[in-house]
Every structure is written in structure tokens, then in C-alpha cells.
Amino acid sequence: MTPDLLVALRAVFELQTLGFLAVGVVLGAIFGALPGLTATMGVAVLTPLTFWVSAEQGLAMLLGIYAGAIPAGGIPAILINVPGTPASIATSWDGYALSQRGQAGLALGLNAWMSLAGQLVSIVFLAVAAFPIATFALSFGPAEYFGLALFGISLMAGVSGKHVLKGLLAGCLGLALATVGLDPMTAYPRFNFGIADFLDGISFVPVMIGLFGLSEVLTQISEGAGRTQTAQADAKLGRTTPTGEEARRIAPAAFTGAAIGTLVGAIPAAGGDVGSVIAWEQTRRLARDKEIYGKGSLEGLSSAVAAANAAIGGAMTTMLTLGIPGDAVSAILIGALLIHGIQPGPLLFQNNRPFVFTLVLLMVLAAVLVFLLGLLGARPLARVLRVPNPWLWAGIVLFGTVGAYALNNAVVDVWAMYVAGVIGFLLRRATVPLGPLVLGLILGPMMEANLRRALILSRGDWTVPLTRPIVLFFLLATVVSLASPFFRRKSA
Template sequence: MSSELTAALTQLLEARIVGFLTAGVGLGMLFGALPGLTATMGIALLVPLTFWLPTDQGLAMLLGIYCGAIPAGGIPAILLNVPGTPASIAATWDGYALSQKGRADLALKINVFASLFGQLLGVLFLALAAFPIASLALRMGPAEYFGLGVFGLSLMAGVSGKRVWEGVLAGTLGLALATVGLDPLTAYPRFTFGLPELLDGVAFIPVMIGLFGLGEVLAAISAGVTPFGATTHRSADAPALQRCVGPVLGSSLLGSLIGVFVGAVPAAGGDIAAIIAWDQSRRLSPNREEFGQGSTRGLAAACAAANAVIGGAMTTMMTLGIPGDAPSAVLIGALLIHGVQPGPLMFRDHRTLVWTIVLLLALAALVTASVGLLGSAPLARLARVPAPYLWMAVVLLSITGAYALNNSLTDVWLMFIAGLAGFVLRKLEVPLGPLVLGLILGPMIESNLRRALVLSRGDWSTIFARPLVLVFLVAAAAALFGPVAALRRTQHNRPAALSR
């Protein structure tokens, strides 16, 4: 173990790696700070560029984007009430309230520190707990993956904002779309209309780019929303910073633990983690009424959770070979390109690479925090580019991003259809997260349940008799009904920004 750690450390000392990492962080922060450009999109668009780089340099760049984008997403959330990435939705509630009170500088600094805290705690979890998980991972078969999939789906269905039923509807739509393509067991074409392009199913990345990129732009144009700034800046003085150190640290720890847990759950990402963390931190806080009115605790919990998700998601990805959230789903593809199959065997066959990833994540967190402290103000100004230019760029990037994934015009049309659908669903106030989740988790749940049934020779009872499967299904039930109840309780305390 130590020799591999040393090898990984030596690799990192190369100037090129640090250079690509810093470039990635810079690009990631740009993607994060610009609403409509997400961390996932940034990684997906940059993956082809890393084909020509050695594995470690390519990874340095991609992980830099991942770690840079999430904290930067909080910048427009705080200054403009527009979340830069889905993960920073919860940061708008207290962050924007703080900046309206003229405490934007303080809010931005809390964002930087809580994000750093969350990322480092997540990496610590990855470094210390990934190995036990990896040794357990081999014992997980199709039945357990099915249970995991159901658990992931239940969390998202529960956290659809106020619109739980619309969320369930969107999730079902995603599951229905996931049935398109070759049947995973019999290879019989389903709903393909004779088009070979549909045999592999509806590709989720073009759908996601359409729903969140193009759909967001269409909705913004129709609503006539113009990003505006011009908030009065009051620098955070030393006494003000000192006063909030205690609460911020406590909330960051709570948020980070929730973030690591939610991040480790497949396909439940930073948005849910931040929402749950914000809610839990509110419940434990001595002054609940502050939340949503500019609470430093609420902001810290949301930012820390959104960032701790990175470590949790990477743990799931690297040990189980399944994505812990959307950016790590794209990272799996990137690793495959570099000849590395994420999964239990990665810890045996590519141990140096595992340590390289751990160290790259820690380094990226530190670089992001330094850049964030130095450059949050100039980056925030980027988010105030006149709206038409921003929309134009998002549309162009949506088209090129959809095409570049498979060199397929079909994917571009799929992106346009998804964009229109996203616009209509936004108008109907249907949350979009569950749709993408259904699309991603549908094949995982279906193929693994049916595989498990093949392995049990058609016997359902042996599947549910497996202890881990039971744990996941019980957790799924708890996750489905817990947040629903929690959301009902907190509905009155939340500002309007929540509905998404």
C-alpha cells in the first residue's frame, strides 16, 4: 500500500500534472459559475480532449473540473439566486439572503471554506473506507445491485421539492424511456421503430444536456429573466468571520457526513445531498427561524454536503463500478477510454491509480479553495454576462456536446427533443431530476433484477432472503417516506426558490 502511495505521490510532483489539474479547476469553476453549464457537462465536453493525454494527466484535468465546478456553482447561487449547478440549489436559500443583506463577501467565503471542508472529508472517506468497501464489493451480485438501484430511485422520488407527485410522474417517464432499446436479457428490440440508433436505448447524456441546458434557456427566454447583479459588497471583517467559525464548522461536519453518504448512493447527487443537509442542519439548529433568512449554518451545510458528494460518489464508482452521481457517470466513461475498468478489480490491478485519484482530489480541493478565495469576485462577474450571449453559448455547447459524445446526429436530435420536453415540463413545474434518474437507474434495476432471477432460477424468495438486498430495500422505503414527511414539515419555512 505504501509503495503505491509513494508511486502516486511521485507522479503528482510532475509539473504537467499540476498544470492540467489547475487548468481543469479553472475550467470547472467557469462551468460551475455559469448557470446552465454543469460539472457533468464540463467533464463530458472535456473527455475527448483527454484522449491524447496520458491517464494521470487526463484524470488530473477531469477531476479538477469536478472539484472546481461544484464550489463555483455556489457563486451565482449566492450573488444572483441562480444556482450554477444543480448541487447549489440549496445554497441559494441562505446564500442569496445573505448577499441581499450586503454580506455577499462573507457568504462567498463560507462557500469556499465549507466546500473545502466537504471535499477533504469526502476524500478522507474515499482513502480510508474505500478498501473495506472494495473487498465487500465482490460479494455483491445482481440482486444487490438491484437493491441499490431501487434505493437510489427512492431517494430521488422522495426529494422532488414540493411537487412529490409530479416528481413521481417524471421518474416514471424516465423509467418508461429506459425500456427503449434491446431487451437486456433476450436482446429483443423494444420501441426502436426499426432505427438501429435506438437499439442501445435512449442515451441519457444528450437527454440531460437537452433537459438542463437547452430547456433552461428556452424557459429563461420565455420568462424574460435577465441575470442581474450589482449587489453591494461589504467585505467580511475579522470579527464577523470569527463569530461564525463555530457554527460553520459544526454545520460543515454534519453536511459533509450526509454528503458522503448520499454521494455514495448511486445516482443521488449533490442537489439532494445539499437539500437533505440543509434540512437536517435546520432541525438541529438552536435558531431555526434564521434558516432561509441568511443563516450561515444553512449555507455551510448546503455547500459542504454538495462537495462531500464528490468523495462519496468516487468511492461508489471506484469500488462498485457504478456511478455515485452524474459527473462520476461521465468519469467512468473517461476511465474506460484510458483502459481502466472502474470496479472492485481496480483496487487490485490499478492500485497506484487509486492513490493517484485520491491525491488528485485532495490537491484539486486545495487548488479550488485558493482560486476561489482569490478569484471569486472576477468569476462572479462572468455570471453577469448579458443574458442573450449566455443563452447563445449554452445552446451552442448543448449541440456540440450532444454530437461529440458518439459522433451521432441522432443524439443531437434527441437533445433538441429533450430540450423542448424540458421547457414544457418546466412550464408545468414538473421536477426534472427524477426523469434523468429513472432513465439512468431503469436499466440498472431491470437488468439486475432479471439477472438475479436467472441466477436464482426464477425464484423470487432467494433474492429477498439476501441480507444486503433487504437492507437496501428497507433503506429505500425509509428514504422514500422520510423526506416526504420531512418536506411536508418544512414546507412553510422555505422561500419560493425551492420549487425546482
């Protein structure tokens, strides 16, 4: 056993770290089980609570929230046909049909089993692929990093659905906001309007709380969301474990879902929502009995749940190895890690290997805890659907406000949170996706600094970086990624 692994084991099996992980899983499950509250919102609102503890303990709580929210989002999707998180949209397609057939228990049981399977498959991928990817990325120079960031931003076009242009505009808005503060190369103040608090740039966490917490509350209030959820699931659950024959039948679908979810999750800006829909569709295409998909197919449900959960490990792989967020939650996790002085990226694997091992072990423990909670706590979790919406909204507003303030004891962060919340609300109304904005905000400093470094190294000659094969690959991939939505639309 390597000394790094021993250090990680000691850090993970500290009572406090385990406690933070367990609290995170339960909080995440509550956020996930309540439609309207998402994993992103949970991590954003609760991140400030972790700044007073060690990086390992803080990360344990945030990973717990992330890992707990995604499976719990499947509970309302199965019981009342309302996905708890965007990642559980495809879960509702077969899960609710099973529930209506009196097999709610089996659907909830599969939700727990497939969450465990999906998360474990993606953790294996992380453990196997992360070190080689990080080692390869160590050979990157500024031009390669710029190409990588550009490719990451271009992927927004693919995941912005019908709103490709708006997605790209949101990404550019994120890049523009990332330029606020001191210029990374010359330390010249930019766009801070004389406010000293903005010299360090816009505080990322308050902006996230505003964009994903407050704006969601304002959206629900403006849309006149009801006082409580639509229905309760008080019917008998029935058996929760699949039979041996059922398990054999669903295993290939679950593995397909987990593999697709992991790969989609690893793509910057694409998370469990995209992954589970693609996985469900692919499994259906490969199936002999396609017509039962959407009508209570155990394979369909298994594939969707495994994919939604596998996206977690995929996103974490990209985040840790390249420093690029795989989805909105990992974007917030990057912000949280930076505050703890930990910079995700290839150097992390060289300079802080115990932390990488710690993170992988925490993810395994979180997956097991989530599984146990899913099997034993589905019924109590379903009861949180009875909490009236206004109570939840008030809680989000209060915890968001105090959390934003507590980061630096600065009122300007609270204002930043509210301004971001109002902007997020208006952008949602205008069908401008928020994910690309976050990606731009995260990737902006990396993109700018590396572009300028590359140009300095090439004495201002734009063509020099193009002679490097990896740069050329990323630029071609960027062109394909930007063009593909238009070709898809034409062929449709």
C-alpha cells in the same frame, strides 16, 4: 508507500494532468458562478473534450469542473442572492444577508474555506470507507445487485419533492430508454426502429447534454429570462478571513454540515442541493440562537457550504464502490469513464487500484485549487455575471452540438441531443424531475441483467432471492423509501 500509490502520484503530477485539472477548475468556476449554468451542465457539455486524452487527464478535467462549479455557485448566491447552482440555494440564505450587512468579503472567504473543509472531509470518507464498501460489495450476486439498483431507483421518490409519482415515472422512463439496443443477454435488437446506430443503445453523453444543457437554455428562453443578471457586486468586500473566535464558533457547524453533506451525497440521486438544505436545517435545530439563521449567520453559511461541497466526495464514494451514481454529475462521470474503458464498481478496487488512488489525489488537488481560486478569484469571477445571457445560451448550444457530434462523428448523436433537449424542456414544464430519468438510464442495464440472471439461477422462482438477507434488506429499504414521502405528507 505502495507501488499503486506511486503509480497514482506519477500520473497525477504529470504536467498535462495538472494542466487539465486547472483548466477544469477554472471552467467549472465559470459555469458555477453563472446562474443558469450548473455543474451538471458543465460536465455534460465539456465531457466530449476529454475523449481524446488519457482517462486520468480526462477525469482530472471533469473532476475540476465538478469541484470548481459547486463553490463558485456560492459567489452569486452571496453577492446577488441568485444561487449559481442548485447546491448553493442554502448558501444564499445567510450569505446574501451577510453581503447586505457589508460583510460580503467574509461571506466569500467562508465560502472558500468551507468548500475546502467540506471537500476534504468527504475525501477522507471516500479514502476510509471506499475499500471496505467495495470489498463487501464483491460478495454481491445478481439478486443483491438487482436489490441495490431497485433501492437506488426507489430513492428517487424521496428526492422528487412534491412530485413523487412524476419522479418515479421519470425513473421508469429512464429504465425504458435503457432497453433500447441489443438485449444484454440474447443480443436480440430492441426498440431501435431499424436504426443501426441505436444497436449499441442510446448514447448517454448526448442525451445528458440535451437534458441538462439544451433544455435549460430552452426553459430560460421560454421564461423570458433577462439579458443580464440582476445586479452587480461592486461594493467593497472587506475582510475575507474569519477571526479566531469566529473560527472556533463555526467549526462545529462546519463539521456537522460536512458530515451530513457526505452522507446525503452518498445516497443515490441526492446531491449537494438536498444535502446543504438538510445540513442548514439540522445546524439551526441544534443551535442556541436559532433566530439569526437566515439573517446572516456565519454558522448557517458554513454548514450549508460545507455540506454542498462534501456531497461531492459522498457521491463519488457510491459511484466508485457500487457503480451507482450519487448525483447527476457522477452519472455523467460514469458515462465518461465507460468510454475510457473503466467500469466503476467493486471490481475497480480489485483490478485497477492505481486509478482509484489517482482519483482520490486528483480530488485533493482540485479542492486546494478551488480554495485558492475562491480566495483570490472571487472578484473576477463575480464579473462573469456581466456576460449577457443570450451569449451564454449561444455558446451552450454550439458547444453542445459540436460536442455531441464529436463523440462518434455521428449526426445521429446530434439529433439524439436535440430530441433529449426538447423532451427535457417539456418534462421541466410538466414539473417532472430529470434526475430520476438519468438514474434510470444508468441503472437500467445493471438492473435488467441482474434480475434476469437471478431468475435464471433460481429457475424462475421469485421466492429464492428473498431468502438472501442482503436482498431482503434492500427490498425492505425500497418499501420504506417508497412509502416515506406519503407518510411525511400525512404527518405534515
